[in-house]
Amino acid sequence: MRIEGTAAPAATDRPKDPGSPLVAALDIGGTKIAGALVDSSGGFLVRAKRPTPPGGDAATVMAAVEQVIGELKSDARWSRAAAVGIGSAGPVDASVGTVSPVNVPGWRDFPLVRHVAAAVGGLPVALVGDGIAIAAAEHWQGAARGYDNALCMVVSTGVGGGLVLGGALYPGPTGNAGHIGHISVDFDGDPCPCGARGCVERIASGPNILRRAVDNGWRPLDGAEPTAAAVAASARAGDPVALASFDRAAQALAAGIAATATLVEIHIVVIGGGVAQAGDILFAPLRRHLANYATLSFVSGLRVVPAVMGTDAGLAGAAATAAQVLDLTGFSLR
Structure with a gap:
């Protein structure tokens, strides 16, 4: 898994501790790009979504990702974001932070982690494939x-x-x-x-x-x-x-x-x-x-x-995986 910069569970909309750190989660697929600020209980505090530009070139698809990030950053609670977790359609190369989704032809060996890190001002970013993210969510508190x-x-x-x-x-x-x-x-x-x-x-x-x-x-x-x-x-x-x-x-x-x-x-x-x-x-x-x-x-x-985690499994899993990879205090995966 790729981490760049300095050093979630149930898909609900309930906040936990108003002062606890948050993870910004991104779920990137062939039809949609979703984002959320996720707290340590798995609560989704704010959401954003854009369609994945069909047939878009690399810059066009990344612009849609940046729009989602921008919407999350516009919320006052963004100041509590401690990290970013990305679950992306694959294949990905988490060791170098690149993605080449079969269903996003504009991205081939695209340095997604580097671009996201720049968009979020240097917060640490962890990348996993969307399947791994869903596995993290379902294993943490889902059907597995x-x-x-x-x-x-x-x-x-x-x-x-x-x-x-x-x-x-x-x-x-x-x-x-x-x-x-x-x-x-x-x-x-x-x-x-x-x-x-x-x-x-x-x-x-x-x-x-x-x-x-x-x-x-x-x-x-x-x-x-x-x-x-x-x-x-x-x-x-x-x-x-x-x-x-x-x-x-x-x-x-x-x-x-x-x-x-x-x-x-x-x-x-x-x-x-x-x-x-x-x-x-x-x-x-x-x-x-x-x-x-x-x-x-x-x-x-x-x-x-x-x-059982529903359509938010990718977001919850991206948050949970980032919390695990980055060992964020206050995020328990048990």
Whole structure:
């Protein structure tokens, strides 16, 4: 994890100690850039959000990040900010502070930590992949709490993940460990923007669930906007094409999860993100396919559950991870 400059939990809006230090958290993805000032109880004191500029060059995307930071800085409580935590779509290289998100083409080896440090006046900045951030949030006080070995995933515009092994986050040397979205599960499958073929993300992400349904003749109910959520709505109504698209996504997820569990012996998988909001439309076929892939005795009892931290998990996890990396006094991760 990259730290530059000098030396959170439940996603709520409750302040704790009015004088305690705060962490400025950033959650950067392919569709949105969110920010918050987070206190030591996980309370969100102030929030800001901008859409990620589609197809924007590096400067344009960074300008949106700076707008979010500027909105946080305009709050009087910014003076209590002790550090900045960033959870970014990956891959990231936390060892040098750069990001190259697959879904943000304007950023390739972009020195995000350096730019953010400049924007926040030299506060220490810690960078992790968004999957790691979500794992931090869910393990701290979410669905993976109490488990020493877990895979926490986000299935949304992309598919990412983070690992907890032996009771601690395991980000790996560059902050990308657990990036399940780019495990190949279909060797002759469609090309993925990462350069490989048949990646979990290319099959199971929201845009690809939608793409596959449309390619097979699906149309939304009642003239609704064509989205993955609309495909889920059609699946609930029994549309066979919509059901098949979710089933294919679930199969890809199951194959990637089983491979991961076999390698590192995880005991629980927590899945969040927009696609997970489909509920049993996703989880029922996922558990069914997983039973066919996770067959060895030490993975056959693997639990798969929905995330409970909601859409703020990335922010809460970025804050919690920064507090841990920087050892901030007053932030307990227990």
